Amino acid sequence: MYSSRGDRVMVVFIYVFLIVFALSTLYPFLNAIAISLNEGLDTAKGGITLWPRAFTLENYEVVFQDERLMSGFVISVLRTIVGTVSAILATAIFSYGMTKRELMGRKYYMLMCIFTMYFSGGLIPTFLLIRNLGMFNSFWVYIIPSLIGVWNMIIFRTFFQGLPQGLEESAKIDGCGNWGTLFRIVLPLSGPVIATLSLFTAVGHWNEWFVASIYISKEELLPIQTILKQILASNIVSEQTANLDAAAQAHMAQAKTVTSKSLSMATMMVATLPIVMVYPFVQKYFVKGVLVGSLKE
Amino acid sequence: MARLSVDQEMQPAMPRVPYKRRSNGFARFIRQIDLQLMVLPALALIFVFSYIPMYGVLIAFQDYKIGHSFTGSPWVGWKHFAYFFHSPDFYTVMRNTIVISLLKFCIGFPAPILLALMLNEVRKMVFKRVVQTITYLPHFMSWVILGGLVASLLATDNGSLNMLLERLGTIQEPINFLSLPKYFWTILITTNVWKEIGFGSIVYLAAIAGVDPNTYEAASIDGASRFKQIYLITLPSIMPVISIFMILAIGNLLSAGFEDILVLAVNPALRDVSDVIDTYVIRVGINNYRYSYATAVGLFKAVVSVGLLTIANYVARKSGNSLW
Numbered sequence: 192m193y194s195s196r197g198d199r200v201m202v203v204f205i206y207v208f209l210i211v212f213a214l215s216t217l218y219p220f221l222n223a224i225a226i227s228l229n230e231g232l233d234t235a236k237g238g239i240t241l242w243p244r245a246f247t248l249e250n251y252e253v254v255f256q257d258e259r260l261m262s263g264f265v266i267s268v269l270r271t272i273v274g275t276v277s278a279i280l281a282t283a284i285f286s287y288g289m290t291k292r293e294l295m296g297r298k299y300y301m302l303m304c305i306f307t308m309y310f311s312g313g314l315i316p317t318f319l320l321i322r323n324l325g326m327f328n329s330f331w332v333y334i335i336p337s338l339i340g341v342w343n344m345i346i347f348r349t350f351f352q353g354l355p356q357g358l359e360e361s362a363k364i365d366g367c368g369n370w371g372t373l374f375r376i377v378l379p380l381s382g383p384v385i386a387t388l389s390l391f392t393a394v395g396h397w398n399e400w401f402v403a404s405i406y407i408s409k410e411e412l413l414p415i416q417t418i419l420k421q422i423l424a425s426n427i428v429s430e431q432t433a434n435l436d437a438a439a440q441a442h443m444a445q446a447k448t449v450t451s452k453s454l455s456m457a458t459m460m461v462a463t464l465p466i467v468m469v470y471p472f473v474q475k476y477f478v479k480g481v482l483v484g485s486l487k488e
Numbered sequence: 489m490a491r492l493s494v495d496q497e498m499q500p501a502m503p504r505v506p507y508k509r510r511s512n513g514f515a516r517f518i519r520q521i522d523l524q525l526m527v528l529p530a531l532a533l534i535f536v537f538s539y540i541p542m543y544g545v546l547i548a549f550q551d552y553k554i555g556h557s558f559t560g561s562p563w564v565g566w567k568h569f570a571y572f573f574h575s576p577d578f579y580t581v582m583r584n585t586i587v588i589s590l591l592k593f594c595i596g597f598p599a600p601i602l603l604a605l606m607l608n609e610v611r612k613m614v615f616k617r618v619v620q621t622i623t624y625l626p627h628f629m630s631w632v633i634l635g636g637l638v639a640s641l642l643a644t645d646n647g648s649l650n651m652l653l654e655r656l657g658t659i660q661e662p663i664n665f666l667s668l669p670k671y672f673w674t675i676l677i678t679t680n681v682w683k684e685i686g687f688g689s690i691v692y693l694a695a696i697a698g699v700d701p702n703t704y705e706a707a708s709i710d711g712a713s714r715f716k717q718i719y720l721i722t723l724p725s726i727m728p729v730i731s732i733f734m735i736l737a738i739g740n741l742l743s744a745g746f747e748d749i750l751v752l753a754v755n756p757a758l759r760d761v762s763d764v765i766d767t768y769v770i771r772v773g774i775n776n777y778r779y780s781y782a783t784a785v786g787l788f789k790a791v792v793s794v795g796l797l798t799i800a801n802y803v804a805r806k807s808g809n810s811l812w
Contacts, residue, residue: 198714205606206615212603213622216682219637220625222648226640237646281530288526295517295524300531307534310794312541313786314766315773316558319547320540336537339530369522398630401747405774420632423639424754452640459636466628473628474621 227251227457231450245448250457253449260458263415267462270333270414271396279389281338283381286347287373304341321406332406333396333414343388350384351377387476394473397465415462422455548784554777561780568784577768585764588749589741591677597737599681600688601730605718607689608696623686631683635751638679642666666752669761676752676762680745691733695726735804739797742789746770765789 221241226234227250229243238244254260288294289301311317317336326332354377362372378385400416407413466473517524543558548568550561572578603623610616626634641648642665650662665671699722707717746766753762763771765785773782 195713201715202609205609209606209610209615209619213619216626216686217622218648219641223637223640235645237651239646240648240651281533284526285530288523288530291523293520293523294527295513295520300527303531303539304534307538309797310542310790311538312544313783313790314769315779315783315786316541316544316547317537318774319552319558319779320537320544324536335533339533341534344530369526373526394628398628398632400630400632401750405770416630416632419636420751423632423636423751452643452645455636456640459633463629463633470625470628474624 223456223459226453227460229453230448231453232448234453235450247448249449250453251461253454254457254461259410260415260418260461262411263413263418264461266330266412267397267414267416268465270330271393271465274334274337274396275389275393277334278338278340278343278392279385282340282343282388283347283378283385284373285339286344287351287377288369289344290348290351291369304344308341318405327406328409328412330412333399333402340392343392346388347381347384350381354380383476386472390469390473390476393469394466415458419455419458419462422458545783545787547780548787550780552780552783554779564780568781569788571781572785572788577763580760581763581765581768584761585742588673588676588764591673592680593737593741595677596680596684596688597734599685601692601726603685604689604692604696605722607693608722609714609718620686620689623689625686626683627687629683631747631751634679634683635748638675638752639666642675667755667757669758672753672758672761676748679752680748683748691729692726695729696722699725731804735797735800738800739793741796742793 218241222239225239225241225243228246228248229239230245230247231250233239233245289297291297294300321327321332321336326335358376358380359372362376367375398416400414400420403413403417404420407417410418540558546558547561549565550559550563552558552561607616607619610619642650644650644662644664647662647665649665650659653659654662663671665675703721703725704717707721712720742765746764749762749764749767750770753759753767766789769782769786769789772778772785
């Protein structure tokens with residue numbers, strides 16, 4: 192199959208390169224898992240690479256005892272669920288309306304959407320607007336501003352337009368209005384696109400931390416990513432004990448082997464777990480989603 | 489659907505048609521109110537969260553006071569722009585923005601193409617799938633997690649990199665990589681490539697899959713080596729895709745993300761090499777409350793970005809691959 196010597200050299204080089212590359216991509220994750228499962232004091236002696244040396248679950252126990260981290264986890268779950276469901280629903284309704292040719296002003300509405308993809312007011316005016324709307328320190332700042340995504344609207348619209356027209360017409364004849372057609376005919380047929388966009392949106396919500404860091408100062412409203420960012424930042428700067436709440440600190444003092452490093456690794460693993468859990472689905476749909484998106488371009 | 493569009497097209501041609509039905513705009517609007525109610529709330533949201541901030545850009549020309557409306561503060565003309573251009577921060581911020589963007593572009597843009605070309609040469613499907621699964625993974629992690637992983641790898645107390653270098657004997661003392669300016673750009677770019685290379689390769693792999701297999705067969709009968717086939721068939725075939733993504737990348741040159749910098753450049757000692765326009769806007773605007781000044785800096789960036797996009801598209805149109 193590989194005719195010349197040059198070809199064989201190239202193929203071997205590619206295989207070796209890809210193996211090394213894949214391993215080094217994976218290594219940081221494996222290393223973090225190993226550290227999170229290792230006794231903190233033991234880790235401090237150095238030498239942990241892929242496997243825990245002194246296995247323990249203490250790091251995770253401390254994480255699960257820290258009320259702040261757990262409340263962050265709950266907030267993250269809440270905002271992901273509420274944010275995804277509401278955004279997908281709102282965007283689907285909007286996109287369906289935009290597919291209708293008889294919609295008055297459709298061309299202008301579309302222009303209004305497209306323009307926002309090229310120009311935005313920037314961070315500070317948005318920040319001041321959110322502030323004037325009284326959305327500081329409110330859970331809704333996670334949900335409402337990102338309710339309608341123009342990009343998602345275009346993907347939805349393209350999908351809806353590809354559905355057979357006859358179905359909608361027969362629903363109309365049977366007395367279905369636009370809303371009825373959307374909910375009884377169109378949405379039930381849109382499984383793949385809904386799955387893809389929901390995954391996009393959910394992963395985005397779970398990973399988002401910046402919005403909370405500028406709009407939220409109440410600790411009980413912070414998502415876990417933002418809390419984690421604060422913990423890691425204080426670790427990098429001072430390499431001291433992460434600021435935990437009293438209960439967790441007491442537990443940590445009692446456990447004795449837990450260090451801030453082993454603790455932050457455990458927290459990171461907890462914050463990553465949902466992503467790893469949905470990853471198989473993500474892979475299946477995302478690849479399609481990316482291609483849908485790029486076809487539009 | 490069909491009935492309605494016929495209706496619309498026929499109207500101008502038959503002036504006398506419907507007596508009562510000859511609807512003025514408003515009546516038609518009311519009749520399709522259920523449809524309008526599908527789109528108007530969403531448009532209202534877009535108006536509020538996208539267009540009002542655009543209008544809010546006006547505060548770049550004012551001395552904005554908290555609690556006033558976007559036009560309620562005293563106008564000061566180009567004062568904030570002039571201040572930015574003359575401030576000592578200007579040189580640092582612009583240099584870092586340009587250097588970091590160019591590095592990201594020059595390394596981060598071709599990297600996924602290279603990976604896709606390599607993956608395409610792999611004939612063992614299982615191996616290909618495994619490599620893809622692993623390399624896509626970092627894309628789905630937040631920057632906070634990736635920043636934490638990098639910090640842990642590079643840490644002085646038994647970070648893996650320091651352990652490796654010590655074992656190899658290249659260094660005597662552990663190096664605190666994340667506090668030394670000279671390493672920052674390398675770390676930043678490497679982390680970016682790590683996060684996005686796999687995911688970025690998807691589009692190119694799809695483009696490569698669309699190349700007619702007969703072309704390769706013909707080439708190999710004519711004696712072209714595998715390398716030559718990549719160079720002479722695969723690359724030219726996916727050129728349209730590459731150039732579209734290149735235009736997009738150039739348009740985003742100045743806004744190539746700030747989360748990575750916020751997460752990796754925690755140490756203030758790095759500010760000299762890590763401050764880019766976006767992080768500067770966040771620091772002076774949100775942390776130091778200089779809203780008008782920060783808006784001016786942000787507006788400056790937006791204008792340069794639009795300019796870059798226009799130029800990139802102009803060049804691409806000349807070569808036949810336009811975005812618009």
